Amino acid sequence: xxxxxxxxxxxxxxxxxxxxxxxxxxxxxxxxxxxxxxxxxxxxxxxxxxxxxxxxxxxxxxxxxxxxxxxxxxxxxxxxxxxxxxxxxxxxxxxxxxxxxxxxxxxxxxxxxxxxxxxxxxxxxxxxxxxxxxxxxxxxxxxxxxxxxxxxxxxxxxxxxxxxxxxxxxxxxxxxxxxxxxxxxxxxxxxxx
Numbered sequence: 413x414x415x416x417x418x419x420x421x422x423x424x425x426x427x428x429x430x431x432x433x434x435x436x437x438x439x440x441x442x443x444x445x446x447x448x449x450x451x452x453x454x455x456x457x458x459x460x461x462x463x464x465x466x467x468x469x470x471x472x473x474x475x476x477x478x479x480x481x482x483x484x485x486x487x488x489x490x491x492x493x494x495x496x497x498x499x500x501x502x503x504x505x506x507x508x509x510x511x512x513x514x515x516x517x518x519x520x521x522x523x524x525x526x527x528x529x530x531x532x533x534x535x536x537x538x539x540x541x542x543x544x545x546x547x548x549x550x551x552x553x554x555x556x557x558x559x560x561x562x563x564x565x566x567x568x569x570x571x572x573x574x575x576x577x578x579x580x581x582x583x584x585x586x587x588x589x590x591x592x593x594x595x596x597x598x599x600x601x602x603x604x605x
Contacts, residue, residue: 437542438542438550438552441552441565441566442550442552442574443565443566443568443569443572443574445569445572446552446572446573446574449574449590449591450550450574450576450590452590452591453576453588453590456590456591456597456598457588457590457598459504459597460503460504460505460590460596460597460598461476461480461503461504461598462504463503463504463508463509463597464476464503464504464508464509466508467507467508467509469509472509472510472511473509475501475511476501476503476509476511476600479501479586479600479602480586480600482580482581482584483580484547484548484578484579484580485547485579485580485581486546486547486579487546487547487549487579488546490579490582490585492519492526492585493519493520493521493526494518494519494605495516495517495518495605496516496517496518496519496603496604496605497514497515497516497517497603497604497605498514498515498516498517498530498601498602498603498604499511499512499513499514499515499601499602500512500533500535500599500600500601500602501599501600501601501602502595502596502598502599503596503597503598503599503600504596504597504598505595505596505597506595506596510596512533514604515530515531515532515533516530516531516532517529517530517531517603518531524540525540525541525542526540526541527539527540527541528540528541528551528553528587530601534557534558535555535557536555536556536557536558536562537553537554537555537556537573537601538553538554538556538562539551539552539553539554539565539573540552540553540565541577544576547578547579548576548577548578549576549577550574550575550576550577551573551574551575551576551577551587551589552565552572552573552574553565553572553573553574554567554571554572554573555570555571555572555573555592555593556571569593570593571593573589573592574589574590575587575588575589575590575599575601576588582605583604583605584602584603584604584605585603586600586601586602586603587600587601587603588600589601
């Protein structure tokens with residue numbers, strides 16, 4: 413009988429803990445450096461796209477414009493769970509513009525919200541989405557290379573990632589990551605079914 417009471421109390425405690433993480437509130441979670449990156453998002457985006465648009469590679473510039481041109485739609489009726497093709501577009505960095513090929517990504521729902529994992533390619537990400545507005549989600553994730561384990565979010569600026577996600581259609585969306593640690597001023601992760 414005593415064991416049942418202890419187990420019931422422990423189960424209630426776990427329920428309270430898990431509920432605290434299911435609120436979607438990132439104020440207590442987001443790293444201070446990532447809050448600064450989001451605060452500077454607009455200015456960084458303008459500068460990165462200006463540099464990228466000066467690139468001589470017309471094909472890559474066209475692919476960039478197609479990735480960012482559609483007007484953002486509401487996330488209200490979107491179910492992003494499932495398998496996706498994904499690619500990274502690096503803007504404003506060591507090279508003015510680099511558009512990578514398509515890789516595999518997956519979005520799951522663990523009951524607390526959507527989780528993203530980039531499954532292939534040498535540069536990977538894994539993280540969670542949080543409500544920002546009806547047309548914008550905030551992404552907090554971790555960066556890993558090759559088969560390295562993903563460190564938990566909050567491990568530091570070498571691996572923490574932050575960005576805004578925008579929906580362009582039922583089968584098309586993107587995440588814009590301002591001031592990533594390596595190689596560019598703005599990374600755009602584009603997703604298509």
